[in-house]
Amino acid sequence: MAQHVRGVIARAKGEPVELTTIVVPDPGPGEAVVDIQACGVCHTDLHYREGGINDDFPFLLGHEAAGVVESVGEGVTEVAPGDYVILNWRAVCGQCRACKRGRPQYCFDTHNAKQKMTLLDGTELTPALGIGAFADKTLVAAGQCTKVDPAASPAAAGLLGCGVMAGIGAAINTGNVGRGDSVAVIGCGGVGDAAVAGARLAGARRIIAVDIDDRKLEKARSVGATHTVNSREADPVEAIRELTDGFGADVVIEAVGRPETYRQAFYARDLAGTVVLVGVPTPEMNIELPLLDVFGRGGALKSSWYGDCLPSRDFPMLIDLYLQGRLDLDAFVTETVGLDDVEEAFARMHGGDVLRSVVVL
Incomplete structure (x- = not known):
């Protein structure tokens, strides 16, 4: 059944973000619910709050995330409950002209979960980059989940989901x-x-x-x-x-x-x-x-585009390099904060005081 969890939303352009209760549905075909462990505070989330991406408010913010798959829907074979994953915002289709030419990193028909997360009153949320990970749990397309070595710190690993990978x-x-x-x-x-x-x-x-x-x-x-x-x-x-x-x-x-x-x-x-x-x-x-x-x-x-990455290829490789001590992802984590600290983290980021604040749940 649907779950009620905490999430950070932007209700309107330029307004401070709000920590509220959101509704996460059970995963449908091709979908997964992920228990979020950490999520980086990226400039893109601030752009969403400022209306710089589009005006599909309210937004469920957050997208540079790592966590554990809680449940999956029908037909999902990429991941299973218990898998430690990094989320990506470009689940490839496998059918477009780029994918068929062996260039899935340029997929022209990437997709996200079909179901919507909502507020308690039923208002549909627009998840940032199709993820929405400033939340205890989020719903994504299963192809947005890339399984990696669970020895990697969630605060560091999640950053590969956007800025560091780019x-x-x-x-x-x-x-x-x-x-x-x-x-x-x-x-x-x-x-x-x-x-x-x-x-x-x-x-x-x-x-x-x-x-x-x-x-x-x-x-x-x-x-x-x-x-x-x-x-x-x-x-x-x-x-x-x-x-x-x-x-x-x-x-x-x-x-x-x-x-x-x-x-x-x-x-x-x-x-x-x-x-x-x-x-x-x-x-x-x-x-x-x-x-x-x-x-x-x-x-x-x-x-x-997104570092021309293919998450299934690049995320596990870079996590292995991190665990070998050859890629210092920890150096990109300036501070760790809670879900109720996102607005303050935006201010520090805007002032150039941090490389990355990371929300840890």
């Missing part, structure tokens, strides 16, 4: 960073620092972190940056070229999502180098580049 994947999957490459990362929040860590995992020789905040640059050094540039104090394009023998970086990852930083990334790469856009722009943003420069510099201009 950054690591931008370096490894989209940017194809290889051994000996030079890499520059512009913007050193959670995603940018994860891109730094991904470049380090891939064997990059030189990793240049760029930001306007010295606190963030110091954190980037702790996860793998070999050099830092404060772009308030120096021209980042010239600084990156100076650190790469005058040529520019082999791969430049733009983790801000603004025209001015994208332009910096474009001109800070070597000839035939790669630019990866993983920062998310807003709808009104535009950029102009001389078409001759686009042609003459060669290389590739790429966008990274």
Whole structure:
């Protein structure tokens, strides 16, 4: 039967979030109910609260989560009750043209649970990124659950569900960073620092972190940056070229999502180098580049969707690297908080005081 649990919702644009009772139905065909153990506080959740995603209020917030499968619906074979899982927001369909071409990481028909979680009065909730994990339990499509080694800390493991995977994947999957490459990362929040860590995992020789905040640059050094540039104090394009023998970086990852930083990334790469856009722009943003420069510099201009990850492939691998001590996911956890601390966590995140707050249940 349906369960009544605690959940953090955003009722209206710009209003403080609210901890209330939500109704989680029994899982239907292809669905699973997951007992949430930890969930990261991501900028995307703040965007939902501010109406920056859409206006389908009320939202059930939270999506960077790890937990244990409590129950599954008819036909579910991917996971079973008791499995320790990381949640993802792109359950692949297996039938679209991308999936049939062997590129499920680009699935064009990803899906979520068909049933809706609700408030006690029956009001339907829109779960953030189809997950809604600022809650004791949530309902998802079974394909959104990826089984991983239960030895991994839930606070650290859950971060692979969004921001950390986006950054690591931008370096490894989209940017194809290889051994000996030079890499520059512009913007050193959670995603940018994860891109730094991904470049380090891939064997990059030189990793240049760029930001306007010295606190963030110091954190980037702790996860793998070999050099830092404060772009308030120096021209980042010239600084990156100076650190790469005058040529520019082999791969430049733009983790801000603004025209001015994208332009910096474009001109800070070597000839035939790669630019990866993983920062998310807003709808009104535009950029102009001389078409001759686009042609003459060669290389590739790429966008990274969710780090171009395939959760069934990437999550278990990265958790294994974490347990081997080769990927310090704990470094991304600044603090742990309770479900009733989400609004305060948003304020600290907005002020740049934390890399990630993580709600632990």
